[in-house]
Amino acid sequence: MSRQNTRLDVKKVNSELFTLTYGAIVSQLMKDYENVEDVNKQLDRMGYNIGVRMVEDFLARTNAGRCYDLRETADKIQYAFKMYLGITPALTNWSAAGDEFSLTFDTNPLTEFVELPDNYQNLKYSNILCGALRGSCEMVQMDVSCWFVQDQLKGDLATELRIKFNKRLEDAIPAGED
Amino acid sequence: MSAEDVLFDMLHSEIVSYLVPKSSEDEDLSILEHLGYSCGWRLIERITKELPRYKEELEVLKFICTDFWSCVYKKQVDNLRTNHQGVYVLHDNEFRFFSKLSNGTQYLKSAPKYATFTCGLIRGALENFGISSIVTVEIIRMPSCKFHIQVLPSSS
Numbered sequence: 445m446s447r448q449n450t451r452l453d454v455k456k457v458n459s460e461l462f463t464l465t466y467g468a469i470v471s472q473l474m475k476d477y478e479n480v481e482d483v484n485k486q487l488d489r490m491g492y493n494i495g496v497r498m499v500e501d502f503l504a505r506t507n508a509g510r511c512y513d514l515r516e517t518a519d520k521i522q523y524a525f526k527m528y529l530g531i532t533p534a535l536t537n538w539s540a541a542g543d544e545f546s547l548t549f550d551t552n553p554l555t556e557f558v559e560l561p562d563n564y565q566n567l568k569y570s571n572i573l574c575g576a577l578r579g580s581c582e583m584v585q586m587d588v589s590c591w592f593v594q595d596q597l598k599g600d601l602a603t604e605l606r607i608k609f610n611k612r613l614e615d616a617i618p619a620g621e622d
Numbered sequence: 623m624s625a626e627d628v629l630f631d632m633l634h635s636e637i638v639s640y641l642v643p644k645s646s647e648d649e650d651l652s653i654l655e656h657l658g659y660s661c662g663w664r665l666i667e668r669i670t671k672e673l674p675r676y677k678e679e680l681e682v683l684k685f686i687c688t689d690f691w692s693c694v695y696k697k698q699v700d701n702l703r704t705n706h707q708g709v710y711v712l713h714d715n716e717f718r719f720f721s722k723l724s725n726g727t728q729y730l731k732s733a734p735k736y737a738t739f740t741c742g743l744i745r746g747a748l749e750n751f752g753i754s755s756i757v758t759v760e761i762i763r764m765p766s767c768k769f770h771i772q773v774l775p776s777s778s
Contacts, residue, residue, distance in 0.1 A: 451689060452669055452689050452690070452693050454692075454693045455626075456669075457665070457669055457690075457693040457694065458626060458627065458630065458693065458694065459626065460665060460668055460669070461630070461661060461665055461694060462626070462629070462630050462633065464660075464661045464664050464665055465630070465633060465634070465637070465657070465661050466633065468657045468660050468661055469633075469637050469640070469657065472641070472653065472657060486640070490633075490636045490640065493632075493636055493639075494629075494632045494633065494636060497632060498628070498629070498632060501625070501628050505625060527625040527626075528625050528626060528628070528629045529626070529629070530626065
């Protein structure tokens, strides 16, 4: 019997399971909410919850130190995508002030098996990424905004995620504690 | 545990906490189970296309317990028992989704919801192999758990 040789490709199976599971929860959300905007919001919220916990894992794994400007942060974000999703987005379209940039993806593992029906053009399918970035940056004292500028699911050539640095968050001291 | 696996763990726990809110009195796990089912079904459809056909029910179960389990749960099933009449019991002594939970009795009550997705995953996987079943979970002591598989007689 040569059954022993039929070992599966562990990496591939897991990444497909991840993609399928994400797809399943998105379609469940589409059933649960009537309004597509609410689905986008819920995906963002889930991403945020993941992000606030993930940044800790990231720091523990990489021993990353403090970032002194947004370009350093961008490099770290790029590296995190490589670590967690196995893709390396390009860092592009820096604003003149250096407070805004884009992550451009050729491939997006979340959307590997996905086609968006015409009537769901407002769905931000990968919105969980925006939430995750927002959440993880918030945990390292950065207030950022994220949104999709282009999306391959909607027929664009690439998927482009825009990140804007708003402000540094100061540690808020609870009232009466100072 | 690799970084990608951490991400899946987090997605899994987000899904659980979305579908089974803490405040709900009687937990409805059916949607969570169905989510697992559809993932299991689709995943098997994709990963078995290069594999030879499994003729025996037991062979399929062994495939689930070894190859499939070690891919997804990072270890093989510790024990597989059967009464040779369609009942199989899978023991996992260190279930992946319990690894972040305390091992005491404190969270024993909320543990089933972290195994429900897997129940569905097994049921969906078996269904794609042409085996209809009912999968339930029994948790006596964390982090171990037992999955009971009751194979239903085929309708054909």
